[in-house]
Amino acid sequence: MADVILKDIRKSFGRVEVIKGVDITIEDGEFVVFVGPSGCGKSTLLRMIAGLEDITSGTLEIGGSVVNDVQPKERGIAMVFQSYAIFPHMTVRENMAFGLTIAKASKEEKESKVQEAARILQMEDLLDRKPSQLSGGQRQRVAIGRAITRKPSVFLFDEPLSNLDAALRMDMRMEIGRLHEQLAATMIYVTHDQVEAMTLADKIVVLKDGKVMQVGKPMELYHEPANKFVAGFLGAPSMNFLEVDVQELGEGSAVVSNGALEPTTVKTRGRTFTKGGKATMGIRPQYLKLAKAGEGMLHGAVTLTERLGTETVVDVSLLSGGKVIASFDEDLILTAGERLDLTFDADQAHLFHADE
Template structure:
């Protein structure tokens, strides 16, 4: 296996720069996920690593070798695409071994590799079927098996689960996580689904507008977002952002308040009295009971209730007409239009500049 190093990677289409100075180190055996909204540049960055897109600037190293001018087949990578890209007239066995047959791999070696990949992915009973006889999850496993038998130094996944339904996505997430553990391979995975990113990654790279917003372990990014974009993108449901005004600043603590939020002191820097700011609170951290150490409270009027069995999601409007969400970790009935009040621990809140 091998590690990757990206030094100041750029991609331009004419005068439009879509990837801007990406610096990234990926260790041997690490599972790294590129995550961000549609159009942020994550798939373009992956395709540059694969050699399917020309690098406009910077340097790409795979296993210590400069790869900017290398052909895709010379880079020692294997890519699993969003579409399964299986040949409909070939069996599963033939689809998985197709690349090896092109490389004139001896038949007995090809059979051994196909059987090994089929065992890992539990495809042995399906080897003689055609793609039309397989489910979506099975087809995706065949596409992954085709990558495995090449024994690449780096696996690249471009939104491989986006065509699957919710239940299959969960199953395939577990399959890919187990595959990474069994193979110990270096994997780079692209998705816009932050749940996939949080559950699969050793390290997440959050992208927006071709710029890396934050790099870190999933739980570190969740608990300590670098900016408002990262805070709002990572986490489901998304973080609440409430307009507040800075009332006082003292010893690294900023006291803020609004018509919906009672005064609360947050640990923050770079604010002055009178500044407008955004108070970020995750829906899971709002409590109906008094939170430990709570110095502030949020109130509003219930507009929508979603009872999901194990939890209840309450949507409410504050007196300043701001919408917010709260996740109650149990099934509970609420009446739309009634008033409600929540408390929160200031240590779980974040403060961002209004701009």
């Protein structure tokens, strides 16, 4: 296997720079997920690692060697695409052996590696079927099996689950996670789905507009986001943001409030604020709790309720005219227009600069 190091990687299409100086170190055996909204550059970055896009400037190393000018087939990588990219006229066995056939491997070597990949993916009984006889999840496993047979140093996944329905996506997430544990391989995975990022990754790279916003372990990013974008992107439902006034400043804390929020002491987490100035307070929906009528820290009325069995998600219209989403880990019956008072642990809140 191999580590992957990106040093000041940039990519321009004509005069438009889409990757703007990316520095990332991916350790041997890590599962790293590039995540971000559509158009942030994550797939372009993956294609540059694969050698499918030229690098405008910067240095890319795989396994200690600079590979900027190395052909894709010589980089020791294998890529799994969103569209599966398997041949409809070939059997599963032939599809999985395709890379070995191109490399003119012996019949015995091909059969051995295909059988090993089929065992890992639990597909031994599907080897003689055609893709038209397979489900979407099985087709994606064929594409992954083709990558396994090549014994790459690095696996690259470009949104491999986006064509699957919700239940299959969950199953395939588990399959890919299990595969990583079995192979102990370096894997780089691109997705716009933050649930995939949080559940699969050893390390997440959050991208926006061709720049790295933050790199870290999933729960580090969840609990200590570097900025408002990361805070809002990771987590479902998304973090609530409230525009607040800074009333007082203390040692590592600030007292903030607005028309719907009672004065609340929030940690500043290393940021500097100005007394009398504006700030943005973030609190995740899961940390909002019901308070007794007339008590609590936030006050509003129920706008919409989603009862999901073990969870109730509530849109709350605040007295100040804003809104928050609360997520309660119980089944609640609430009616539109009902008064709702909420509280939260202020230590779970985040304070960002208003223009961040």
